[in-house]
Amino acid sequence: MNIRTHMANRLRSRVAGAALAAGLCLAPVAASALSIDEVITLAKLDIPDDTIIKKIEKDGSVFKLAPSDILKLKKAGVSDKVIRHMMKTASRAPGAGPVEVEKKEEAPKRELTAAEKAAEEARLKEESLRLAEEQRRREEGQRKAFAGKVLKRGQDLANSGRWVESVEVFNKFVNDGVGGVPFAPDSDEAYIATYGIANALARAGLLQAAANKLLEVVRAGPEKLFFEKAFNQLRELRRTINYRPPELEDLTRFSVVAKGKEFQDSFHYFVGEFLHDFGLSTEAIPYLEKVGTKAPDYPRAQYLLGLISFQDETLDVAQKVRRASEGFQNAVIAGEETKNQGVIDLAYLSLARLAYEYRQYDAAIYYYRKISRNSPKIARAFYESGWTYFLKGDISRALGIFHALHSPYFQHQFYPELWILEATIYVQNCHVKYANAAIKRFEEDVLVLGPPLRDFLARHTRPEQFYEAIIDAVNKPKTASLPRNLISPVLQNVEFYNIYKTIKQIEAEEVKVKGQLARLGPFGQELLSKLGQLRGERIAEAGVVVQRTLRGVEKDINLYQDKLTELRLDLQEQELEEANRKIEQLENKDQQKQPDKQVESQGSVLIAGSDAMVWPFEGEFWKDEIIAYRSFLGSKCREEAQ
Numbered sequence: 001m002n003i004r005t006h007m008a009n010r011l012r013s014r015v016a017g018a019a020l021a022a023g024l025c026l027a028p029v030a031a032s033a034l035s036i037d038e039v040i041t042l043a044k045l046d047i048p049d050d051t052i053i054k055k056i057e058k059d060g061s062v063f064k065l066a067p068s069d070i071l072k073l074k075k076a077g078v079s080d081k082v083i084r085h086m087m088k089t090a091s092r093a094p095g096a097g098p099v100e101v102e103k104k105e106e107a108p109k110r111e112l113t114a115a116e117k118a119a120e121e122a123r124l125k126e127e128s129l130r131l132a133e134e135q136r137r138r139e140e141g142q143r144k145a146f147a148g149k150v151l152k153r154g155q156d157l158a159n160s161g162r163w164v165e166s167v168e169v170f171n172k173f174v175n176d177g178v179g180g181v182p183f184a185p186d187s188d189e190a191y192i193a194t195y196g197i198a199n200a201l202a203r204a205g206l207l208q209a210a211a212n213k214l215l216e217v218v219r220a221g222p223e224k225l226f227f228e229k230a231f232n233q234l235r236e237l238r239r240t241i242n243y244r245p246p247e248l249e250d251l252t253r254f255s256v257v258a259k260g261k262e263f264q265d266s267f268h269y270f271v272g273e274f275l276h277d278f279g280l281s282t283e284a285i286p287y288l289e290k291v292g293t294k295a296p297d298y299p300r301a302q303y304l305l306g307l308i309s310f311q312d313e314t315l316d317v318a319q320k321v322r323r324a325s326e327g328f329q330n331a332v333i334a335g336e337e338t339k340n341q342g343v344i345d346l347a348y349l350s351l352a353r354l355a356y357e358y359r360q361y362d363a364a365i366y367y368y369r370k371i372s373r374n375s376p377k378i379a380r381a382f383y384e385s386g387w388t389y390f391l392k393g394d395i396s397r398a399l400g401i402f403h404a405l406h407s408p409y410f411q412h413q414f415y416p417e418l419w420i421l422e423a424t425i426y427v428q429n430c431h432v433k434y435a436n437a438a439i440k441r442f443e444e445d446v447l448v449l450g451p452p453l454r455d456f457l458a459r460h461t462r463p464e465q466f467y468e469a470i471i472d473a474v475n476k477p478k479t480a481s482l483p484r485n486l487i488s489p490v491l492q493n494v495e496f497y498n499i500y501k502t503i504k505q506i507e508a509e510e511v512k513v514k515g516q517l518a519r520l521g522p523f524g525q526e527l528l529s530k531l532g533q534l535r536g537e538r539i540a541e542a543g544v545v546v547q548r549t550l551r552g553v554e555k556d557i558n559l560y561q562d563k564l565t566e567l568r569l570d571l572q573e574q575e576l577e578e579a580n581r582k583i584e585q586l587e588n589k590d591q592q593k594q595p596d597k598q599v600e601s602q603g604s605v606l607i608a609g610s611d612a613m614v615w616p617f618e619g620e621f622w623k624d625e626i627i628a629y630r631s632f633l634g635s636k637c638r639e640e641a642q
Contacts, residue, residue, distance in 0.1 A: 033061040036069055039086065040076040046138060049081045056085060064090045147173070147192050154196040163204035164516045170196040171523055191217065195226040202233060206509045208502075208534060209527055211243045219247065222254050228263055235270050242502040242538075248274050252283070265295035273304065281308045293334070299343040303331035306347070310354055317358070324354055345375040352381065352388075361392040379413055386421075395425050399631035414488040416446045416553070420560045420567070427570050430637035432578055435571055442564060449486055450557055456482050457550060463543025464536075470546050490549050499542040506535040 034056055042052050055061075063086040065073075073083050112120065150173045157166035170193040175182050183189040198213030214237070217230035237243060251274075256267045272287030285308060291301040306327020309320055331347040334340075352367035368385040371378055386401035402422050405415060419442035426435035460466050473480035473487050480487075490496055510531050517524045 033059050036063065036065075036073065039082065040073065040078060043076065043078045043082065046134075049079050052082050053085050056089065061086075062089045063087070144188070147189050151192050151196050155199060158196075158200035158203045161203070163200045163206075164519050166200035166203075167197055167520065167523065170194075170200070191220055191224060191226075195230060198230065198233070202237065204512065206512060206527075207237050207241050208243070208506050208509055208531060209513075211237045211241065212245075212530065215245070215247060219250050222256055222259065228259065231263075231267065231270075235266065238270075241505055242498040244274060244277060246278075249278075261292065262295070264290070265292050265297060269295070269297035269301050272301065276304055276308065281311070284308065296338065299331045299334035299338055299340050302327050302334060303343055303347050303350070306331060307350060310350060321354065321358065325351065328354070341372060341375070345371045345377050349377050349381055352384070356384070356388055359391075361388050364388050365392075379410055382410075383413070383415060390421055390425070395429065396630050396632060399425060399633065403631070412488055413492065414485050414553075416449075416556050417560050419446065420563050423564075423567050427567055427574065429633065429635040430574055430578075431633065432571060432574050434633075435567070435574075439564065439567065439571075442560070445485075446557060447561060449483055450554075450561075452481065452483060453486055453550065453554055453557070456486075457547075457554065460547075463540045463547065465543065466546040466550075467539050467543040486550065486553060489553050490546050493545060493549050496542055496545045496549070499538050499545065503535060503538045503542065506531055506538065510535070 039052060039056075042055070063069075065083075065087055070083060070087075073086075074080075150169060154166045154169040154173075157163070157169065173183075174190050174193045177183045177189075183193075194213055195217045198210050198217060201207075201210035201213060211234060214230045214234040217224070217226050218234060221227065248271075251267075251271050256264050259267070268287045268290040272284040272291070275281070275284035275287065285305065288301045288305050288308075291298050295301075304327075306324045309315065309323035309327060312320060312323075315323065328347040328351045331343055332351075335344040335347065348367045348370040352364045352371075355361070355363035355367060365385055365388055368381045368388065371381045375381075382401060383405060386398055386405065389395075389398035389401060392398075399422065402418050404410070405413070405418055419438045423435045423438035423442065426432075426438060456469070460469055469482070470487065470490055473482045474491070477484065510528060513520065513524055513528050513531065517528065520527070
């Protein structure tokens with residue numbers, strides 16, 4: 001039984017007892033006269049003064065109040081109006097009052113039948129319940145009015161930057177409760193205080209702590225007062241911090257059909273995005289499909305629907321291409337209407353990858369070139385387009401892109417396979433000299449990273465160690481045991497970046513809470529403990545990402561080292577053929593010699609990876625023209641004799 005139910009039951013008992021003691025109806029008049037204690041009981045039940053006076057008159061009550069009686073009435077809260085009326089009843093002549101007259105004139109009353117007694121008891125019970133309900137409503141109204149004043153006062157303090165005082169106000173309100181009894185955690189008063197604290201924490205920049213409190217408010221249900229407001233604030237916070245606790249799945253229990261269309265769209269997208277992020281793509285689809293075409297989230301909802309279809313292994317090729325293309329194209333169209341360039345670039349990148357997967361290389365290149373130059377995805381798109389040209393067999397553009405990827409514009413990117421790809425092209429076109437140069441660069445730039453990478457992975461075992469080691473390597477590059485090229489893949493990882501931002505946010509909040517710990521008391525200690533636990537969890541997550549990323553780099557280096565072995569075998573054959581060709585040239589006096597320089601002068605304006613030529617990598621010229629690099633390196637392979 002909770003506090004509210006217990007108090008209501010006690011109140012009903014008190015009212016019923018008072019009503020029976022006061023003789024509210026058909027009992028004999030002499031027996032129904034009110035006593036001083038019964039008047040006090042009625043006053044404490046907030047029975048109106050006029051009602052009490054009418055009851056005194058109806059029952060013919062006569063009071064001869066001594067000074068001690070009057071003092072007792074006043075201390076009990078009986079109004080002066082009622083006390084004055086009680087004093088007037090003493091002036092009635094002895095024996096002339098209603099009581100004496102009725103005693104003399106009244107005929108003996110008959111005994112009530114069982115049915116009449118039952119009816120009377122039922123009426124008395126109904127009357128007592130009515131009085132109790134009136135009392136409950138008055139008390140509830142008073143509590144709500146007080147809670148509203150507390151909320152306004154706390155919010156005013158939070159809005160003025162006095163967040164500690166605001167938290168103190170709300171905590172005191174909940175802990176003091178009614179009559180020293182704290183409000184129950186599921187009470188409306190506790191709910192109001194929770195929202196007030198969440199608002200104060202958000203205003204103070206304690207976003208992680210505020211998000212947890214806002215989630216408590218939202219999880220209380222859509223019928224609650226602050227559901228929409230708390231949800232909107234929670235969603236806004238989630239755009240700033242990486243906040244995705246499993247408890248967000250509770251939102252799938254709620255229906256918001258009674259809310260406005262704008263809120264419905266926002267809610268459905270939020271839930272769909274969360275489910276997709278947690279790998280529950282099938283469950284996310286119904287929510288994303290409910291997002292209206294006029295909603296700001298519609299472009300991204302369509303992009304996610306396309307992405308889900310693209311990744312759905314249960315679909316056949318035709319279904320996958322049709323559904324994914326439809327979602328991405330809808331995202332592009334809607335993104336252009338809403339000027340959402342970020343979604344447009346994501347959709348074009350996904351369309352390019354979809355085409356690439358099914359070897360539609362021309363279509364893939366078309367979509368890669370659609371991505372805006374200022375997009376954070378441009379480096380990745382440029383790199384992937386180089387692979388596309390390579391597989392398409394367009395060595396001119398492939399080498400041009402590989403050359404650009406070696407430029408300062410991409411100095412923070414790490415592509416260990418570039419030299420292998422270039423060497424492969426040179427081998428395929430019988431350019432032994434350039435193939436050997438590319439292989440040498442692979443050995444000097446990439447293979448040398450293998451030993452320190454293996455050592456780093458062997459020296460660290462726990463996720464926390466991986467995270468701390470990477471942070472040290474970034475902050476102390478001169479003493480770092482991990483080369484910069486191996487740190488780059490971690491820093492390029494979006495997941496790591498988001499978790500790192502969260503960790504820094506938590507650390508800043510811990511500092512702020514510690515500075516106010518004395519005033520915040522137990523609440524501050526609890527807040528600090530939760531932040532510390534959250535920081536530990538995020539550091540472990542970041543460490544896992546670091547370990548997984550570096551393991552992937554190690555795997556790539558080993559893979560391309562194996563590829564290098566194959567290239568060397570092919571290169572040895574070409575070197576032998578080239579030696580035989582030179583012997584034939586010496587033996588054939590009529591054959592004209594054509595050195596490498598002549599070949600280059602006939603068409604090559606670019607030797608990707610070669611340091612023998614100077615390229616315009618200064619200023620903005622190369623950045624603006626970066627997609628225009630071409631290689632006109634011709635093939636030196638001799639045609640097979642017919």
